[in-house]
Amino acid sequence: MTFSADTVSSASVKSRSGKKFFTARRARRTAVALFLPVSLTLLWWIASDRGWLPEQILPSPAYVYSTMIEMIGSGEILYHAGVSLRRVVIGFIFGALAGLALGMGMGLSRRVDDYVRPLFLAFAQIPTLGWIPLLMLIFGIGETLKIIVIAKGALVPMAMNTAAGIRAVPADFVEVGHALRFSRWQTLRLIVLPGAAPAIFTGIRYGLTHSWTALVGVELLASSEGLGYLLVWGRQMFWLDVVMVAMITIGLIGFAMDKSLDASENYLQRWKKEGAD
C-alpha cells in the first residue's frame, strides 16, 4: 500500500521536473508527504522483522517487494494487467458510447427523455455487482460477461451526466445559434456539445471509475486471468504478498487513469478558453 503513494509522488516529480517545477518548496512538500508512507513502511519492516505481527497477517515489506520485482521480471504482472486493461478499455468504450448516445437522446429530446428516463433510473438503482449473477446465467462466465458488466458500469454515469450537461446549456446560447441560422448539426456540434463538455467529462471520469470497480468485481467472481484473478489466486493460496502486489498494481493503474483524465480535462479546458478568445 505504502508503495503506491511512494512511487506515485516520485513519478509526479519526475514528470514535471522538466518544467522547472522542482522548487525547494515543492521538494519539502514531497518530503513531508513521503514521511508517513516511509515511516509506516519502516514500522511495518521492524514489526515483521521482530515478529510483532504474525507473517500470515502482514508479510514483511522486503518479501512483498521481492515478489513484486519477481512478478514484474517474469512478466506476470504485465500480463494480468494487460488482460484487465484490455477488458476495461473495450467495455468502457462500448458503455461510454452507449451512454453518450442515450444521454444525448435524453438531453436533446423531451420525448425520448419521458419514455426512457423512468426505466433507466430504475435500472440504475441496482448496483453493478447485483447484475453479475443474472448476467452470468445468460452469458456464462466468459469474456462477454466481463465486457457487458464493465460497459454497464460506464453507461449509467455517462448517460446521466451527458443528459444533465446538455440540459444545462443555457437556452440563450441555443438561440444565438438559431439567430446565426445554424443547422441542427451545427447547433449540436458548435453549441450544445461544447457547452455540455465539462459534464460529459465528469461522466467519463465516473464511468471509468465504475468500470474499473466492476472489472475487479467480475474478475473476482469468475475468471482465469486478470488482476482480480490475481487477488483471488493470492487469497486462496494465502499469499498476502501477491495480494498486495495486485492491490498496488490496481492502485497504480487507477492513479494513472485519474492523472491522464486530469491532463485531458485540462487540455479540454484550455481548448475551451482558446475558443472563447
Added chain:
Amino acid sequence: MSVQSALKTRRAVKIRRGLTIPILLLIIWEVSSRTGLVDPRFLPSLENVFLTAKRELIDNNLIGELSISLSRNIAGFFIGSIVGIVFATVLALSRTADALITPSFNGLKQISLLAWIPLISIWFGFGEQAKIVFVAIAAFIPVVLNTYEGMRSAPRDLIEVGHALRFTPLQRITRIFLPSALPSIATGVHLGLIYSWLATVGAEYFLAIGRGVGSLIIAGREHFDMALVMVGVFILGLVGFALNRIAGAAEAYLLRWRRVVE
C-alpha cells in the same frame, strides 16, 4: 389556471410515456415466455417470478434476509461516515495532518474498493466484523473526499470573523467549518450510502457465506433459478432506490436548514 392545467397534462404525458416501455417490455416478456419463444430457464414467466417472490417472502423469510443485509449496511455506513467526517475535519483543519496524511490517503483511495476483499478476509476472518469493515471503507472514502472539499472551501471572511471573535478551535469547527461544509458533507454521505449498499452486496458475494440478499442471489445462480435471481436483483434495486430517496430527503432537509440560517 391554464398554466396549472398545462402542467397537469404535461405530467399525465410524462407518466404515460414513462410507463410505455416498461409495459411493452413486460408484455413481450410474458408473451415470449408463454409461447416458448425464449428458453424459460433464461426468461421465466412473470407468474413464476411472482410465485418465487411469494415463496421467498412467506416460506423463506425474505424479510429476515433483507434485514440482515440492511443492518450490516447501516452499521458499516454509520461507522464509515462518522469516522470519515472526523478524519476529514482533522485533515482539512490541521496543516500538519494535511501535509502528512492527505497524499497517502489519495494514494490509497486509488485502490479499487473490491480489491480490499482478500486483505480484509485474511485480516478479519469470516465473521460479521469483516463485512462491516468492508462496508465502512466503502462509505468512508466518499465522505472523506467531500467533507474535506467542503471544509476547505469555507468562506475566508467567515474564518476571519471566527478569528476576530476569538473562537476556540471547537467553536470554529461547530460554528464555521461544519455548517459551511454541510452541503458537501451531505453529498459525501449520500454517495457513501450508495457505495455502502454496493459494498454490502459485494461483501455477501465475496466474503464468507452468511445470510442476506446477496447470498440469496448467489444461491439462485448456482441453481440456475432465474426467477430467484430476478427477485433478488429486484430487491437490490428497491433498496437502492429507497436509500437514494432517504439520502435525497435528508440532503434537502439539511440544505433547507442552511438556507434559513442564511
Added chain:
Amino acid sequence: MTILQLSRRALMAVFTASVLALPAIAAEPLTIHVGYAAIGLDSRPYSEGTSAATARAGEYLEKEFANDPNIKIEWFFFKGAGPAVNEGFANDQLDFAYQGDLPSLIGRANGLKTKYLLASGARKPLYLAVAKDSGINSVTDLKGKKVAYQRGTNGHLAAIKILEANGLTEKDLQVTNLDSAGTVAALTSQDIDAAFGDTALINLAAQGNAKVIYTTKGDDPRFGRNAGIVAREAFINEHPEITQRVVDAFVKAAQWSSDEPNRAALFELWHKSGTAIPILEDYFSNDKLAYRNSPLIDDLLVSQYQKQGIKAKEFGLIRRDVSTDGWFEPKYLKTSLDKFGLQNFWQAYGSNGKPLGS
C-alpha cells in the same frame, strides 16, 4: 489522605476485582469453534464422506460435552473450503477444523500455529468430469480447455498430480477457480469443459449433465488426497483436557463410521448434507469404510503429507519449504485409542502403502 480512606479504597478495589473475576473462575464459559472445509448442498451446515462429517451430523461433540453447560460447540462450514479455514485460524476464530492436505500445509508454510491431531477423510478419491458435448475422453484431452477446480484445496494439488502424470501442467489449461456449487452450475451450462471434484460431480453425471471420465479411485494411491483434524496450538496448550475430549469424540465418530454394518445408516446420516444416498454409495464403492475413515496417523499418512509438501513446493503452490516435523501430534489420538481399546481396530499402513505388521 488518611489510612482509613486508603484502605477503604483498596478494599473497594479488591471487592470490584473479585466480583469481576469470580464468575470467570467459577464457571468459565467456553465455546469451541469447529470449522469444516466444505459445505453441504444449498449451503446446508453439513457435509459427507468423512468421520468429521459423521461427528457433525451425529452430534458426537455435542454429546461429549452434554453435561458441561458451560461448554458450547459451534460449527462453521466454508464455501471457500480449506483456504477459508486458514483465514479463520489466522484470526483465532477457529479452534479445530477439518481441512485438506494442501491448505493445511499452506497454512503451516505461512506460519499458522496448528497441530495435526488425527486423520479424517484421508485417502479421498478425486474425479474428473467433463461437459456433455465437450468431446474430452481422457486427461490428455484437457490441453487448452477450460477446466475448473478450487484453488488452494487438496483437490487442486491432486489435480496437478494427475495432470503431471499425463504430461500436462496447469499452464496448459485455462484454469477457472470455482467452488463446488459454482462448478456444478458452470458445468451444467457448459461454460467450462471439465472440472475436478467429488460427489457433486458424481451427482451431476448421474443426472446426465456431465460425464465422469477419470477417477483416482483404484488408480495409483499417490494421486489421492488427504485431510485431517487440525487444531490451533494455543487452544491445545490452554485446554489439553478439552482437546482430549474433542479427539475422543472424533475417534468415536470414526469408529462408528468404520463399522461395515453401519454402512447404510452412515450414508443416511451423511445425507443431511443434501448428497443423495446412491451417490455416496458410488463414492464408497469397493472401499472398506475402515480404510477411508481411519483416524490413524500412520507412516503412510505422514509420508503422504511430506510428499505433498514437496510436490506443492515443486508446483509453486507453496513458495518455501514446509516441514511437517513436530506438526503431527498423535498423543491425543493414542490416548483415545487406548481408552476405547481400539489399538488394533484400524489397519496401519507403511510408507510403501502396504499394511504394517502383516
